[in-house]
Every structure is written in structure tokens, then in C-alpha cells.
Amino acid sequence: MKLKTWILTCLMLLVLAKGAQADALSVDIFGPGQNKVNILVLPARGPGGPGTSALAKSFAENVQSDITYLPFLRLAYMNEILGGDPSRGLKADDIDFKPLQLGRIDLVMTVGGQGQEIEARVYETYTRKLLVGKSYSQVTEGGVPLVADRFAAQLMRVLTGKSGFFDSTLAFSKRVNGGKELFTASALGRGLTQITADGGFNVSPSWSKDGRFVAYTNISDKGHRLGIWDRGRKVSRLRKFAGNVAISPTYTPDGRIAISLSLNGHPDIYLLDADLNPGPALAPSWAIGVSPAFDLSGRKMVFCSGRLGGPQIFMLNRDTGAVERITYEGSYNTRPSLSPDGRFVVFARLTSDGHRIFIRDLVANQERQISFGPGNDEDPSFDPDGYFVSFASSRNGGSKIFVTTRYGDPAKQIPTGPGDAMAPAWGVAPALE
DSSP, X not given: OHHHHHHHHHHHHHHHHHHHHXXXXXXXXXXXXXXXXXXXXXXXXXXXXXXXXXXXXXXXXXXXXXXXXXXXXXXXXXXXXXTSOOBSSSSGGGBXXXXXXXXXXXXXXXXXXXXXXXXXXXXXXXXXXXXXXXXXXXXXXXXXXXXXXXXXXXXXXXXXXXXXXXXXXXXXXXXXXXXXXXEEEETTSTTOEEOOOOSSEEEEEEEOTTSSEEEEEEEETTEEEEEEEETTTTEEEEEEOTTSOEEEEEEOTTSOEEEEEOTTSSOEEEEEOTTSOEEEESSOOSSXXXXXXXXXXXXXXXXXXXXXXXXXXXXXXXXXXXXXXXXOSSSOEEEEEEOTTSSEEEEEEEETTEEXXXXXXXXXXXXXXXXXXXXXXXXXXXXXXXXXXXXXXXXXXXXXXEEXXXXXXXXXXXXXXXXXXXXXXXXXXXXXX
């Protein structure tokens, strides 16, 4: 009887073990709470032992730096592991997982390589399951950060199902020769590039859904003009409108542009056709209407208007034409950005401590602050997944670009080089050619 019970117990444990092996670790970054996942990056190794290439070591360091932008991951350190490095190679059979489990390490990453070859793997420590395994060849010293970004994107995709942070591009304004021009960079500040040279002040960039075009406002001695930069042709064109106001142009998901124009003496938001001619005002009012932003369906539009007094955030239902007030707290709320699913609105509010970023859940009808200064925090923009939020801040002097999440995680600065950077807009990275 005891033998039979023992056999049944062993079979049950075997079934449970197989079930654990089948269930990969996943992180719900959109859930109400975020659990930290502990990840340890082991020292880079060579094919025959500890010796490895400088590129592999640099790769490991860059991946660790990338991980610090993901608030649901916590970098663990070797001094947390009893006995030190528990590996003698890159594969699961080369790793003693018991010390990692005792140290409450959820994920372990191995890195190795020689010459221009790099290999990296990430395992779950409790199941020994390989989550990500990649090898890269002909890697150059200058290309290491980009390769590390690709690996981090794959890791985020496996854990969360999303990778918009790494697969995206920021456009923003920077001061150049007494004016402002537009620049682009990855969400990690890679590939910083000046894309306009129009003179005057280029502000309020907005990406098209496919990541090819940027619409913006050019302000110069010629007045306000709509600018459109074409990533494929690397050129810009400028368009002037009657009324001499062209503010906060924004791409709709179907590739059209909504823009605030003063065709009737005060700014209203108009939708342009394919020839950039304005149709009827989308949400007409006697007061100023600016800063349109759309959800992924294009049927919801949030915007800023003074129709009830000071600037507040409103939403237009484009199917019914109904306009609903979104913000009731504060007397000065501006620059809204709508999450792709249409559930969340981020915006800047003037508080007694300066401008701060707030987010409103339109389903739960709840609002919370997600940036905390010091200085002023302005111009929020959702990433393509609706999880990260970029904004401009003067907290370190001047103006720089920072990123947080919709939960208000500690903000991290995006490298944008010397000089002020402001008005970030988030778009998808272009497809590789």
C-alpha cells in the first residue's frame, strides 16, 4: 500500500513538473500591480572558459543598461548568490540552478563569444526553460549597443508580449542656432539625428502610424506653417494656411492630419484631406481648440479647449459628434495624449509645484499623478504600446526628455546630447530595409 502511494505521489510530482516546464514566465505589464522579476546577468564567458571577447563583455553591459529602463525587471548582483558564479558555460547543463533559486533569482542570462561572435541566452531558474537564445555574427564595436537593444526587445517581447519601447522612435525639438529644429533618436537615445533645417522654430512633432512621416509646426518670420518630414526621402515640405495659425498637427491612424487653424478668427481643429485642404471643424467652439490626439481606431479624439474657461481636456466621439469634458481638477490642463486602446489620457497640469504629468483612466474614472519634478514636467506622449510615457522636464536644469510608465515609475532620462530637448513624440520604428 505504501509502495502504491509512493508511486502515485511520484507520478503526480512528475505531472506537476511537466506542467511547470510548459508554463513560461510572463509579466502582465498592463495589470493593476507590477511584480518585480529578478534577473541576473552572469559574467561573459569564452567558448572554453572565463576568457571572452571585449565585444561580448560590452554586449552584457549594454543589455544590463537596457534592463534598467524596464521597471518590471530588477537587476540582481553576483554577491546575492551563495558561492558566486554558478555556471561553467552558456547552456542549461552548464548552470547550477539551485543557488539561483535560493537567491530568489527568476531569470538568469548567460553571455559568451569570441572575436565578432556573440551568443546570449536567458533561462527561467525554476524550470530551466530557455526563454531567449540568440547568436550574432560580424558584430562591430559601434554596433554592440544596437545588438543589445535587439536582444532586450526580444526578451521584453517574450515576457510581456510587447516590445514597443525598443521598437520605436522619438521625435523632439532641440535648440539650434537660436531657433529649434527637429531631431530623432531611438527610445534609448541611439542614432541621434537632426532631420530638419528650416530655420525659425520647429515644434509639436507627430508621427504617422507607419513611422514614415513627421508633421510639425514651423514658426518663423513667414508666420505659422505646417511642416511634413518624409523619412524615406529625407526632405521636408512646408504649407501655409489662411489665418496665419497652424498649431499642433497630429496624424490620425488612417494617415490624415488634424491641425488647429484660425480660419474663422480663432483656432479650431480641422481634418485635412489628401491635398492638405481643411474640411469642417471637428469640434467647433468660440474658444481656442488645440492639441488633438487619437486612439488607434481614430474614432476618439482628445484635445485641449478653453470653451468652459481655463484650458481643460475634452474628448470628441467622432461617430456621434458628442464632446465630453475629461478633466475637472486643476485650472490649467494641456497637451493630452491618448493611449492606443483609448482608455487612458495623459496630460500636463499646472500645480502649485509647477507643471506635472497626470493620467486619467476613462473606464475607472480615476486620475493620478505620474511625474513629480522638480522643475516642470510637460508634453507627455504615450509609446506605441500605451505603457511608457515620455515627457520633457527641467528637473536637471534646461529641458531634457524623460520616460516613465503609466503607473508613475521612477523617471529615467533619455540621452539626447547637449542642449535643450523638448516636445517628444513617440512613433514606431520603420521597417528594416
